[in-house]
Amino acid sequence: MTSTGTAMALALGLIFVSLAGRQSYAGSSAALEVGFYKGKCGIFDVESIVAGLVKAKFFKDPTIAPALIRMQFHDCFVSGCDASLLLNGGSSERFASPNLSVRGYEFIDEVKDAVESFCPGLVSCADIIAIATRDAISLSGGGRYRVETGRRDGFESLAENVDLPGPQIPVSESIAAFARKGLNVTDMVYLLGGHTVGVAHCFFFQDRLYNFQNTGRPDPTMDLELVRSLRSRCPQKSTGNNIVSLDQNFLSSFIVDNSFYQEILRKRGVLQIDQRLALDPRTRDIVTTIASGRASDFGSKFGEAMIKMGAIQVLTGTEGEIRKSCSVIN
Structure with missing residues (x-):
């Protein structure tokens, strides 16, 4: 997929797919819910748009699945699931040593551009990571869990805050x-x-x-x-x-x-x-x-x-923002 136009075309084939209705998941953040975006983007279904793009990407490159799993883990374990990992800048999380080999940024940007074209200002980058990761896991043979949404994007991203557990840890x-x-x-x-x-x-x-x-x-x-x-x-x-x-x-x-x-x-x-x-x-x-x-x-x-994991320290309501671009604070 090389352009927003292509992404939009892929998404159009899926906008009428009906996904599961709202349902809070017991044991996780009450501020998040399954189907948070249902009915909020007119005739378009947010999760179906994302699903179409993930499927097209996966069949070209199945390694997008581990890349997205790792991305969500690295984002959520530092300051919570707020897409702070995606922010660009020399001192941001993205450029901390453990994150230098994280992949998938460009793909999340493509998904964000497509979603913005249908639903401007509605869907957070943090939720796009969560939805896309779920879909990639499902395509890789994992269970299709009912992803919770309603996150907002964070305002802060500092490399010095990155304290991810390393591969040699006891x-x-x-x-x-x-x-x-x-x-x-x-x-x-x-x-x-x-x-x-x-x-x-x-x-x-x-x-x-x-x-x-x-x-x-x-x-x-x-x-x-x-x-x-x-x-x-x-x-x-x-x-x-x-x-x-x-x-x-x-x-x-x-x-x-x-x-x-x-x-x-x-x-x-x-x-x-x-x-x-x-x-x-x-x-x-x-x-x-x-x-x-x-x-x-x-x-x-x-x-x-x-x-x-996807409910760690989430921002909801007025606590964060909906970025227009995942790499830049509005």
Whole structure:
């Protein structure tokens, strides 16, 4: 999709699709509701417009799904789900070190332009992220959860506020980081399951392959066959910019399912935090339960965790704004 005109044409085919009516989701922010935009854009359906654009993008590039999952996580974990990650500027969140590899900004801009052409000044960038991510997850085989909307966009974005949990974090610190956002241990394990369709650059785990904790040896918790395989992809003297799938079941690395958990139980976790989930007594039983269940069960629970994450510190009513452009405050 290369222009707003193309986006509009795609959206026109979907504007009469009727989505679910309003319904608050128990356990999340009462200020958000399913179907918030229903009936607010004349004959046009906001979620259907977004869905059409996501579908067209996904069939050209299915990696948009993990890109959007990561974008929503990185936005919500810093100052809440307010699209502050999208704001441009040298000192904004977008340019903090953990966010330099975030993708999808241009696509969200395309969706925003299309939505603005039908419903000017109505739909927040924060809600566009939430809707688009849900649709990408569904297209990747995950459950189609009923996304809540009604967020407004924030006014502040500072790189110095970015304190995202890193890939080498111990489970105890990860639990604490999620708890600060109102998410429990089970939520954390499901949300890290977003790695079912994710990738990682070699520099995030290269130490596990060659010199784990300055031992001169690989991480003993990693399967030796996986060590050999990843070394071929991530040579010791390389820049570390190559990428590998976080779900090492290659038949499933683009599908939102529970295969990721089965792999980490086999010591085939790529990131240290992923492998630790399968080893730590606080999370091991949860991982085992998910791994032994049905893929559809994971999709449903993952969707519930995404809804809960999507309600972190949201701005509603007069607390924020509806940006005309996602990268600039009005």
